[in-house]
Amino acid sequence: MVTIKDIAREAGVSISTVSFAFNGTAPVAPETKERIFEVIKRLNYQPNSAARGLVTRKTNNICLFTPNPGSNFFTFSGNSTFTDLLQGIGEVIDQKDYNLLLSWEMHGNKAKTPKLLKLLRERAMDGVLICLPDHDSNIVAELQEHGMPVVIVGSKGQNQLVNAVDVDNYELAYRNTSHLIGLGHKRIAFIVPGPLEYLVCEDRYEGYLDALTDNGIKMREDYVHIGDFGESSGYRAASLFFALKEPPTAVIAGRDVQAVGVIEYARSTGLEIPRDLALVSFENTELAAKYDLTSTTTNLHEIGKEGARLLLKLLGRKKERPAQNIVIPSELVVRGSCGAKPK
Amino acid sequence: MVTIKDIAREAGVSISTVSFAFNGTAPVAPETKERIFEVIKRLNYQPNSAARGLVTRKTNNICLFTPNPGSNFFTFSGNSTFTDLLQGIGEVIDQKDYNLLLSWEMHGNKAKTPKLLKLLRERAMDGVLICLPDHDSNIVAELQEHGMPVVIVGSKGQNQLVNAVDVDNYELAYRNTSHLIGLGHKRIAFIVPGPLEYLVCEDRYEGYLDALTDNGIKMREDYVHIGDFGESSGYRAASLFFALKEPPTAVIAGRDVQAVGVIEYARSTGLEIPRDLALVSFENTELAAKYDLTSTTTNLHEIGKEGARLLLKLLGRKKERPAQNIVIPSELVVRGSCGAKPK
């Protein structure tokens, strides 16, 4: 491997001068500089990152910590959540010459994430992007205690102390519900996207409830079903709703896959969407396009981009600043399933 | 941050002894060792990876280099290719305390991948797992020239010099085709999974051709269509096939998404599967299960695992060894679409 010494020798200067020239960190005579860069180019010199990191205390790595990629969080069909997020992150860190260290929880959420803490203690990264639907504040707190910049992506910050970027799930749900109410629906069922311990789920659920309340509609327990990452949970929810004496006229699916389950149920029972059942969902994945589903965007690509941007900004900062909660705007994409669109 | 000096001071020994104890790299008196570990535990000591890497010349990072995650290669719907691969890799590197550096081509395949070469020159990783459907040998050669261990995953090695792990796509296609022939079909169409420049595509196509030939069936140009990552390419292929005077009685889709396109075509035109049209595919994703599709497994999870295992084995080696081409076994999962399964 070619080192700074090789360059210095070949260019007939000291290693300090090579360093100054390469990094532009001190003035170097034009001719000297030229000579140095000629050698650098010729020998394909690139400073050893470990050596550099040791003295600068920077690794130029940022770590993305997520749930296990094999977990339901990432693998439910038709969703490109993960690659969208990656893509967004990649676009910004690439420009700034950062690398991406990928790490995830190994045993579901049981493991006390010793892996991330190990990385922290080894100083393996300069900052972390954390994407955990049910992140406990402990890990974030521990990271921050050690001065490690953290940005939560795809989930809102639990308090004023941690930076986060996400869509406003409460708002989204409120809007979805209002949309249906605006179309004249009063019997509106809701499939909670997942366990209520997840902030996303809680937020979407509350947005739904508040929209009902604000419009003078009383919520009904039997119009609410907790779904999961499988299509079948949507199917199941629909079958429960339509077994009721007074079935809903509209359903809000907690996510697109669940909406597909509802559609499958409708198909199998002859219910017609949107005539017999108006349907609205979240995420606006390719599934929404495929199934002509009205859905609200949750732009993971943008979340990744803004998250990475914010993190990088943090890295450049000396002084602490109050944490930010960045909200990525989303829009309701109206398609055929809600009945708002003329055929 | 706590350093080895802190531990040494606190335990009343020299830093060498701490290092010996921590790494088990030289005998240390039991009582001394105990004292040292007590302090290590108490102070949460973990050696600084940059410092360690500088002297050991190891980073404990392995790099996974892939196409852009936003590209079609990863985002076509219903496919968990990427997360499967990650999961497999993660399982093995995690055990050996390696970290995963994720990097990808930025501008499609045009960029001459300077990013990976930069990482190489900075010595940012100990080895690379490369997953490029149309990898040019140049990049692999350059990596190897610099002594960087490389394993190609999800694609076969181009020559004897590079390690690779993949399924045997030729074999898979041969088997799929033979299966249909065994069911009495003679007019068998084939949707090539993608551009023929990709090895996967070429291999699957050749397997198809050879199976036909070996069974005395002449191939017909009009029974072959080049597909892509979209469902619609399957739809389109089917519509072309069934516009022929003598349409095929069976179709082999190059991948599950394409098969779904074929199914959609069948639905829209009233063709019944498998009665009017036997259908077989590759990949056996969740789509195959959902659409009751006979499909051949291409176990990315296993490919990731074996790839990582092989790479790690390479890292431990001093001497060069002849490259291996590991073939991950796959199986034909028979479902309703091919007509082999009694209803």
Added chain:
DNA sequence: CTGAAAGCGCTTACAG
């Protein structure tokens, strides 16, 4: 504008 020197936090011969 340039160079000699110290030092980042480790590991690893080498001595004892």
Added chain:
DNA sequence: CTGAAAGCGCTTACAG
């Protein structure tokens, strides 16, 4: 079994 010292490849005061 333990410690003093060199050195990994850089950056960064400090002198000149």
